[in-house]
Amino acid sequence: MKPRASEFAILGVLSLRPASGYDIKRFVASSIGHFWNESYGSIYPLLKKLANEKLIQVQKGPQSGRERMAYAITPKGETALRDWLSTLPRTEPFRSELLLKLFFAWRTPMDISVAQIEERKREEERRLPIYAQIKDQLSRQHADHPELPYWLMTVSYGRHRSEAVVEWCNETLSSLAKLQKTSKKERGAK
Amino acid sequence: MKPRASEFAILGVLSLRPASGYDIKRFVASSIGHFWNESYGSIYPLLKKLANEKLIQVQKGPQSGRERMAYAITPKGETALRDWLSTLPRTEPFRSELLLKLFFAWRTPMDISVAQIEERKREEERRLPIYAQIKDQLSRQHADHPELPYWLMTVSYGRHRSEAVVEWCNETLSSLAKLQKTSKKERGAK
DNA sequence: AAACCCATGTAATAGGTTACATGATTTG
């Protein structure tokens, strides 16, 4: 009942083409970096584990002085990947430090909350053009490839997500502004 | 540079009122459960740690046979909490198993992806009335309390988030349906 | 030759979940 999502992320990358640990790290960052990440600290140990389980195999070891491994997925690995892809994903646990701070913020100065939300808003606004960019790039580089529609769907998720956060930020900032006015008025009335 | 968000979540709850580990678990689940969670496995050890650091103190030990602790925040704890609330939250790492599966799904049967997305859609649709319910409940129970607006902001985040996911699900389901048609037509043309 | 990228890997640490053990009290 283990999820082992990181292992299958690696296996998934290797199902596209053989690659080294370094390659995997870079591919993940550039293609699914907006909803997934892997660090070297997981990749290299997991590559050895996957090789032990015969889901992948070394295609090329280090030849010259410079070390460079290339791993390729095995038929057994393809099967394991397809099985994993077919199971329902776990409901993703969601934890937001921003919301935690906001929940307990009512006795702290309001401009701190405002600054935190504005910062978050900027982050998400910075992401929006990046999604558009990834979309264009993919559409050109993978035109007519069968994976393109699927890849675009994941990019679209990012866009929806960021847009929703920006909307919430705007709504919340105006709520805070109203709250500010109200409390000033109340202090004035006393 | 440690985040220690769980510790401050606990400290935050204790800033509202003294409570036991059991109380904390239940309060978290009922109030911030849609964006935060704590397990007993963290709560009890962290309570001891916080007590060691004099950020909280035991208010009541077990009196009768039945054990029941009550912890209260100390002035030092209030200061630590306020300091933590004032710092910018870390950008939240986002990992989606659903998107990972979708990204690699182009060689697996399409109805599997459809089922996964429909399941996710149902989950989010189930949440929507719950947000409305929490909102009503809070508005009644905490009317005129200064924390109410802040609490409602966090609930609103959940609503925005779930709505965005449902939208994406609908969009993606119709993309998949189109894709299905196209590939059928292509097979027919051959 | 310095700086930078390529490339692999490990150790320490962090941060958490799950399952289990234990037992009191309340409720049907």
Add this chain to the structure above:
DNA sequence: CAAATCATGTAACCTATTACATGGGTTT
């Protein structure tokens, strides 16, 4: 009196990040 709920706590495990160590190759 059985079942549910209240209540605390630990041990085992898992998963992942960070920082570090190491060194080859390339560019300026």
